[in-house]
Amino acid sequence: MESILQVDNLEVCFRTAHGEVPAVRGASFSVRPGEVLSIVGESGSGKSVTSLSLMGLLPESARAMGSVRFDDRDLLRLNGEEMRELRGNGISMIFQEPMTSLNPVFTVGFQLMEPLRIHRDQSKKEAYREAVRLLEQVEIPEAKKRMEQFPHELSGGMRQRVMIAIALACRPKLLIADEPTTALDVTIQAQILDLIVDLKDRTGMGVILITHDMGVVAETADRVLVMYAGRVVEAAGVETLFHEPKHPYTQGLLQSVPNVDDSLYPLNSIPGYMPKPGEIQRGCPFHPRCREAVEKCRDHHPPSFAFGTEHVASCWLGEEEGEAHGGSSAG
Amino acid sequence: MAAPALVKLENLKKHYPRRSSWFRRSTGEVKAVDGISLELYAGETLGVVGESGCGKSTIGRTLIRLEKPTEGRIRFEGADITHLSSRKLKPYRRKMQMVFQDPFASLNPRQRIDDTLEEPLTIHQMLDKRARRERVWELLDEVGLDREHGERLPHEFSGGQRQRIGIARALALNPSLIVCDEPVSALDVSVQAQILKLLKSLQQKRGLSYFFISHDLGVVRHLCDRVLIMYLGQAMELASAFTLFREGQHPYTQALLSAIPRPVPGKKRERILLKGDLPSPSDPPSGCPFHTRCPEVRSVCRERRPEWKEIAPGHRIACHAR
Structure with a gap:
């Protein structure tokens, strides 16, 4: 199936007092309609910066290179006006803390109707009807009453539903969700994840789900990218990734998650810490923490190796079994 | 367990006055902890689990007297420390520490x-x-x-x-007791596992007791011997970790366990989806606080608070339906 988003060799650098600091170092991936692509990684892995660069939401001090193709256009080359047109209309985004993305001084109804009136040229009456329908679509009870309420009057779960309703207002082809349930309680998280998957099935939009929670990945994703220190180190279908992970980092990540269903599950932590963004990387960025590192890992960055279709890992261990996959990064 | 408890809470309550921003008039109380009784034994880890606003942090802080209890009794090594002055409390402070x-x-x-x-x-x-x-x-x-x-x-x-x-x-x-308030929640998983291992080995070496507050049931299962499930300031269920995770009886425990996303792809589990949101702790429902979201609610649940009864040795539950 044709992809709706195609990212090639994305690099993002931040200008700081200590010079240019790379946050994303050559990420390539694609998203197809109706699929959930999950980007997993720990803090500092570059997963959120990747998503912000897709939306043109990077701060002034950042520079993005490479190509991001969406609807036959390269998003990295759009000007401010063109990007605004696309945001909400073609691509929408929801964040971890809905309270910071909702405007506290406007009612829920106003904030829902605004994109409809701007992007879809609806009259006030049409927009009102559509807004109520959207609230009902995200299963908010008493939708008409909610239209008049302010964000602070709603619970965390309700606010995230409102954010999703706003994000869906202009029927985007791609929804980017950055840790959408991290701030929510587990019973509410279950509701919101089910809602996102259900809406995706109904509308056929593609979803990029950014998370650090391997449980959330397993239950919602179709395909997964694992990021480490700004690079995509492994990419695979969700079943393959959990059952046959190739990269030692992916393996370590999976073994670090305590198992709710088994108290005797052996917990294997990864020693050490992720390199800071400014640190000079020589060889494979994971080699100082890797159990299986060999001489080569210290000096040469591994290219990606492919293991069958749709499974690539950027690790020298795959050199014999896998096929060289071109580029310096998995995708 | 025959050994005397290191900590014993008897009907512990911590209520905060709720004030309106207008002239700071008192407009009632938030019952952060509303009648908790339990024992913590030497060398064990007791997990305290619940969603935001359930009072799990308040109970931890009150237990080591960082907060003044409103009602009830706290015993530490048999001594009543509920109302001790800070001078008299000093020797006990050494033995009770906290990790944030x-x-x-x-x-x-x-x-x-x-x-x-x-x-x-x-x-x-x-x-x-x-x-x-x-x-x-x-x-x-x-x-x-x-x-x-x-x-x-x-x-x-x-x-x-x-x-x-x-x-x-x-x-x-x-110390002999450490209250750990979500000690690994802010950490990345690979680092979280390192800290959990450290806590475990320190306990084995020093015979420490942990009062371990967490919202992460995976972490709790890994570390804890017994688990208390709380909801809006009240105890719902208390049992050994083994029993609770395999055959937790309370409808809230069951819903909580079923809501956790498991790192096992392709297995579509039947979730018990709870309707609605957590009620506000400043205005909790009457009777059993969980009745507004409970799939097995009965009329008695709306009227009377269920008693904290023992259904098997060491297994307590507050539910009219069980």
């Missing part, structure tokens, strides 16, 4: 780590200057840090290292 979620917020940004670790020893007048330094080095070593780390400032450390420092400080006075 965000270690950075609890460290003085301008104080070297070795000075931070030495401070409690000075305050409690333990050891002379030389012996105190040696003790600090031992502590650093015990939590997996180097002696050189002592010369640095908090901002030079990563989150995981800071939590190691937070643990070292809690250990400085050789």
Whole structure:
């Protein structure tokens, strides 16, 4: 199936007092309609910066290179006006803390109707009807009453539903969700994840789900990218990734998650810490923490190796079994 | 368990006055902890689990007298410490320490780590200057840090290292109890696993008791011997971790367990989806606080608070339907 988003060799650098600091170092991936692509990684892995660069939401001090193709256009080359047109209309985004993305001084109804009136040229009456329908679509009870309420009057779960309703207002082809349930309680998280998957099935939009929670990945994703220190180190279908992970980092990540269903599950932590963004990387960025590192890992960055279709890992261990996959990064 | 309890809570309550912003008039109370009774034994880890606003942090803080209890009784090693003055409390403070979620917020940004670790020893007048330094080095070593780390400032450390420092400080006075309030929630999973391992090995070595507050049931299962499930200030269920995770009886426990996303793809589980949101703790529902979301609600649940009954040895539950 044709992809709706195609990212090639994305690099993002931040200008700081200590010079240019790379946050994303050559990420390539694609998203197809109706699929959930999950980007997993720990803090500092570059997963959120990747998503912000897709939306043109990077701060002034950042520079993005490479190509991001969406609807036959390269998003990295759009000007401010063109990007605004696309945001909400073609691509929408929801964040971890809905309270910071909702405007506290406007009612829920106003904030829902605004994109409809701007992007879809609806009259006030049409927009009102559509807004109520959207609230009902995200299963908010008493939708008409909610239209008049302010964000602070709603619970965390309700606010995230409102954010999703706003994000869906202009029927985007791609929804980017950055840790959408991290701030929510587990019973509410279950509701919101089910809602996102259900809406995706109904509308056929593609979803990029950014998370650090391997449980959330397993239950919602179709395909997964694992990021480490700004690079995509492994990419695979969700079943393959959990059952046959190739990269030692992916393996370590999976073994670090305590198992709710088994108290005797052996917990294997990864020693050490992720390199800071400014640190000079020589060889494979994971080699100082890797159990299986060999001489080569210290000096040469591994290219990606492919293991069958749709499974690539950027690790020298795959050199014999896998096929060289071109580029310096998995995708 | 025949041994006497290290900590015993009897009908503990902590209510906060709720004031309106207008002239700070009192407009009722928030019942953060509303009648909790339990025992914590020497050398065990008791997990306290619940969603936001359930009172799990308040109970931890009240138990070591960082908060003044509104009602009820706290016994520590048999002694009633509920109303002790801070002077009389001092010898007990040594034995009860706390590890917080965000270690950075609890460290003085301008104080070297070795000075931070030495401070409690000075305050409690333990050891002379030389012996105190040696003790600090031992502590650093015990939590997996180097002696050189002592010369640095908090901002030079990563989150995981800071939590190691937070643990070292809690250990400085050789406590018998540590209240851990979400100690690994702010950490990345690979680092979280390191800290969990450290907590486990320290417990084995020193025979510590942990009162372990967490919202992460995976972490709780890994670390805890017994688990208390709370909801809006009240106890829902208490059992050994083994029993609770395999055959938890309370409808809330069951819903909570079924809501956790498992890291096993392709297995579509039947979730017990709870309707609606958590009610506000300042205006909890009547009767059983869970009745507004309970799939098995009966009319009695709306009217009467269920009693805290023992359904098997060591297994307690508050539910009309069980």
